[in-house]
Amino acid sequence: MTAAQWLLILSWAGLTLYALLGGADFGGGFWDALAGGARRGLAQRRLIEHSVGPVWEANHVWLIFVIVMFWTCFPGVFASVASTLYIPLTLVALGIIARGAAFAFRKASTELWQLRLFGGGFALSSVLTPFFLGTVAGGVASGRVPYGLAKGDLVGSWWNPTSILAGVLAVGTTAYLAAAFLTADARRGGQIQLADAFRRRGLGTAVVTGIIALGGIFILRSDAPALYAGLTGRALPIVVLSALAGLGSMALLIARRYGLTRITAALAVAAVLWGWAIAQYPVMLPPHVTVSDAAATPAVLHATLATVIVGMVLLVPSLLWLFTLFQRTPQPAQPNNGPAVTP
Amino acid sequence: MGGLLATAATPADLMAARLQMAVSLGWHIVLACLGVGMPALAVFAEWRGHRTGDEAYVRLARRWAKAMGVLFAVGAVSGTILSFEMGVLWPGLMATYGQVLGLPFALEGFAFFIEAIFLGIYLYAWDRLPPRLHMLTGLPLCVAGVASAFFVVCANAWMNQPRGFDLVGGRVTRVRPWAAMFNPATPLQTIHMILAAFMVAGFGVAGVYAVGMLRGRRERYHRIGLLLPFTVAAITAPVQIVVGDSLARFLAHGQPAKLAAIEGLNHTGSHIGLSIGGLYIDGQMRYAIRIPDGLSLLVGYRPSTVVQGLDRVPVADRAPVNPVHLGFQAMVAIGTGLFLLGAWLGVAWWRRRDLPRSRWFLRLTAVSGVAAVIALETGWVTTEVGRQPWIVWQHQRTADAVNPAPGLWVGLVVVLAVYVVLTVAIGYVLNLLRTQQITAPQEGWAEVYPP
Ligand code: HDD
């Protein structure tokens, strides 16, 4: 394997982690939107707040990691995608800023109207951002982003059947992941009713997303024949794996095996991303720009690879600590710093 | 690979892209500076609180940590916008040189990870970890903040002193990423930036408590809230002047065209005077106070030092003089003023172990944070506008880097609107925090409302 291939795999792994972890945080916003009135939705919103709060910034950095990896290792591809798809990417950027800011502002608020305002911003942007990210993926996957600066159709490249399908699927997937993850969080916190509520939501979104994905097969066949051929050819085993994992996690949800559901739900989503990559490999952008054509010079690739490896040594233990720290049952707060003090 | 050449963007779109970049960067940098400086303040206060059991320190640490939660979140997302904009607005830069300036950004990615992870731990595990361990989790936060600033300014320094690659027929080859990252401008620019971050954070936080003291709240909490950050910033200020002076001297041979624009100097020669103030009108520096031989002395310590003027630069390659000149003047004036303000406290403390008695000290401290931000922004205007018309100094023009797609000005309008709303919202939320009861940073509305 070449350095470029390793780096592509690492970038795709980063993208997968963003889709799973960042995606679940967006899904949290989706359920926050649908939690109902201030009083009725309080318990759900509080669960979402506690699950998302400590980790969302770390989860978000995966996106930055992917962007930076692409611009360093495959600069021409990055420039082509960013210039042709600048409209949805700008919308994604605005969604990201609205989501992060509104969530942080809500945390610092206590009045109901402030919570409503910032909560609304958080919820709305949590839905729009994955949608537009999905349209970007759809545009690239359906071969609508040619190599070169702004060489593609500025609107048609992201507003087309495949893109819209991918956008809707992205929203569905984030909602589904969040429901699956929150179910386990709720049960660990001893909130059985809440766990049941998210279990129902998880099942509901799984069915809806599954139906859309099935229907999507026909869309891809007519709209993105090359992708369709790859998905039903070389990538077929992975597509099947995704479907099985999806069905499996529904069964596990029904059986209330929430811990295992997390794994199968994540597998179902990750398999879609890797299926896409395998279906398209080695072409990165049409007409025929492949991984080796697009790769940066070897010295850059080697330096980046070394950086990533050394970085992972720092990153992985820190990340594991973060997740395990907040996955433990919350202890009754043992105030170290004295009781709350008035200003 | 061919096919990456841009068709030209319209001048209006180019202008819009530059403005959008400037606004997003200028906005992000303020939060970034607080992100670099505030963790150190909070961790220090927390440590003192534990050592001495002094309640004022504990309360300050919690207050600052809570504000950090808001500021970091907004800093992180505004930084993400910047990563998008590098591609969306400047694909020509990224396509050709993305691989050359990529390494510091890749390193920065890991600094961000560490920062985001330990921020989550520091804020949300306040009462979950033993106190000593909790303080230790603040340290990676401090280191990663400084590291992010270092890495990103390495990238910017490379745009000023592009190194570490060969150009063959317009294509980049033989890239040496470490040489690109550690280019001649890197050491001074990164140090100057990191010091600026501590000045902005220090004076900024101190200013908040100065306002409180002006309103008559003079108890220990406010005094320490002023003194601790102010001391950090005041110690930094003189160092910053020394570094800034070296940076200007570096420009004399590293980017002489920029120095000529900074001074509005038309003719190359020796015995060049220093222009203070003034405006560049019709190709002449007017109304400036002149210090004879000043510039020659500053650059080479001798009146006979030759300084290069704009006459050596082709007309098409000259930066606009006024923003660069005025930006520089503002930065130096404020830098000197802040140094004097710090010295005032130093003298009063040396004499009486107390703050200066004059209310003017509090008044000036109250605005010192804003002044530091203005120095920061004008410093960046000096650097960035002074680099024009190049995006990569003497290698690529800004006009050749911009996205050729039409309609970029719409993006500018939207981004401006978003940042206005965001600025108002941040001000509002920080003010909320000021008046709220002090609680541990992980507590918010979810704890306030009964289950
Ligand atoms: C609190 C902020 C602050 C203060 C008080 C100063 N500076 Fe500064 N300066 C910056 C913040 C800054 C900056 C915003 O951080 C810049 C922009 C790029 C950079 O690396 O630092 C900068 C750039 C910058 C440049 C341009 C460098 C280049 O283009 O490569 C010069 C020549 C100076 N500074 C010189 C000075 C001098 C002589 C000062 C003496 C008082 C001074 N600065 C105070």
Ligand code: HEM
């Ligand atoms: C955060 C502090 C910074 C501020 C306030 C700032 C300010 C500006 C300004 C005012 C411009 C417009 C110049 C003009 O068009 O006349 C600009 C352009 C630009 N800056 Fe910076 N800059 C900062 C840091 C950086 C850094 C760290 C980088 C890159 C690593 C960078 C990359 C760029 C790019 C790519 C452009 C557009 C091209 C150009 O106009 O030259 N900037 N910036």
Ligand code: HEM
């Ligand atoms: C001199 C200029 C800059 C400095 C000193 C700086 C520093 C920082 C710091 C300290 C942070 C941590 C978050 C915070 O404290 O609020 C941050 C966040 C960020 N910055 Fe900047 N930055 C600069 C310019 C840029 C530029 C030009 C880019 C991109 C092209 C960028 C991209 C980012 C990103 C993506 C984040 C978010 C990281 C996260 O999620 O935690 N920054 N920056």
